[in-house]
Amino acid sequence: MDDISNQHANHTSKLTTRQAFQFHGILKHDLKKSMKKINGSVLDSIAACGDVNRNTMCNLNPYQSRVHKEVNDYATTISNHLLLRTGAYHEIWLDGKKVLDSSEEKEPIYGKMYLPRKFKIGIAVPPSNDIDVYLQDIGLIAIVDKDKLVGFNIIIGGSMGMTHGNTDTYPQLGRLIGFIPKEKVIEVCEKLLTIQHVIMLIVKIAKMHVLNIQ
Numbered sequence: 001m002d003d004i005s006n007q008h009a010n011h012t013s014k015l016t017t018r019q020a021f022q023f024h025g026i027l028k029h030d031l032k033k034s035m036k037k038i039n040g041s042v043l044d045s046i047a048a049c050g051d052v053n054r055n056t057m058c059n060l061n062p063y064q065s066r067v068h069k070e071v072n073d074y075a076t077t078i079s080n081h082l083l084l085r086t087g088a089y090h091e092i093w094l095d096g097k098k099v100l101d102s103s104e105e106k107e108p109i110y111g112k113m114y115l116p117r118k119f120k121i122g123i124a125v126p127p128s129n130d131i132d133v134y135l136q137d138i139g140l141i142a143i144v145d146k147d148k149l150v151g152f153n154i155i156i157g158g159s160m161g162m163t164h165g166n167t168d169t170y171p172q173l174g175r176l177i178g179f180i181p182k183e184k185v186i187e188v189c190e191k192l193l194t195i196q197h198v199i200m201l202i203v204k205i206a207k208m209h210v211l212n213i214q
Contacts, residue, residue, distance in 0.1 A: 001041065008034045017132075018120070019057050020048070035093040046089050051114040053082035053193060057122040057131040070149050071123050071142050074182070078121060078189050082109060109190060116200040117161065119193055123152070134158045134173040138192055143179065151181040156192060 001021050005013040010025030021043070026034050038045060048054075056079040062072035085107050122131035123140040133139035139155035158174030180188050 001043075004034055004037050004041075008037075018055060019060065019131075020055060032093055039094055044089075047084055049118065050084075051117055051119075052084055052110065053079070053119045053121060055079055056082075057120075057136075059123075059125050059128060059130060065147075067142060067144050067147065067149050068125055070182075071125055074185060075123050078186060081186055081190065082119075082121075082193060084110070109194065110197065113197070113200070115193070115196055116203075119196065120159075121189060135160055136174060137196070138189055139174050140185065149182055151179055152185055153179050154188065 001013055005011055005023055008026050008030040009023040012024060014022040014024075016022050023034070035045065056075040058071050058075040059068050062069040086105055119138075120136045121138045121140070122133055122136040123142060124131055124133040125142045126144075133141055134155060135158045137156065137159065139158055140152040141155070142149055143151050143153060153176060155174035155176050157172065160171045162169040162171055
């Protein structure tokens with residue numbers, strides 16, 4: 001990452017609160033080279049600020065305990081499960097060979113439309129709350145019994161986001177809604193994400209009806 005910053009950016013890089021690297025000052029003609037080198041370092045920037053699930057955050061040290069390692073594995077699995085399936089990123093930035101027409105691509109989770117805004121998930125392992133679990137769209141609190149991970153308390157609706165000048169939008173803490181066994185966490189995260197997807201469609205249809213009435 002340091003080499004990429006020195007070669008293609010302004011010689012600085014930042015570690016963000018979403019556990020990601022951030023570069024500044026990359027010129028347009030260096031953008032593709034930078035993307036290739038990021039991919040070559042076994043990282044990516046797929047939909048980094050897109051209206052889909054962002055990287056799933058958790059404790060940064062999987063070697064701290066067996067529970068931390070298992071939670072880290074769950075974070076990776078959730079992130080991969082909710083990742084976009086489109087090949088456009090690889091075709092545009094990594095010279096990937098186009099294997100099918102974009103009209104034939106299928107997004108099993110997102111469908112034909114992405115989310116109304118970016119979606120954030122984080123997993124905390126008590127007593128640490130290093131990922132601000134109450135500020136996630138889905139916050140998961142690891143529940144441990146006799147040194148074994150048994151499941152997660154689940155929090156929904158947290159966000160620091162708001163639209164400037166729109167008083168109907170505001171930051172808020174998430175709300176605890178219950179417990180799920182660890183075997184259900186992938187399914188539950190997908191269902192909660194798709195709820196936001198459905199809400200977006202309902203709002204869009206409602207706006208269309210208003211326009212028709214007017």
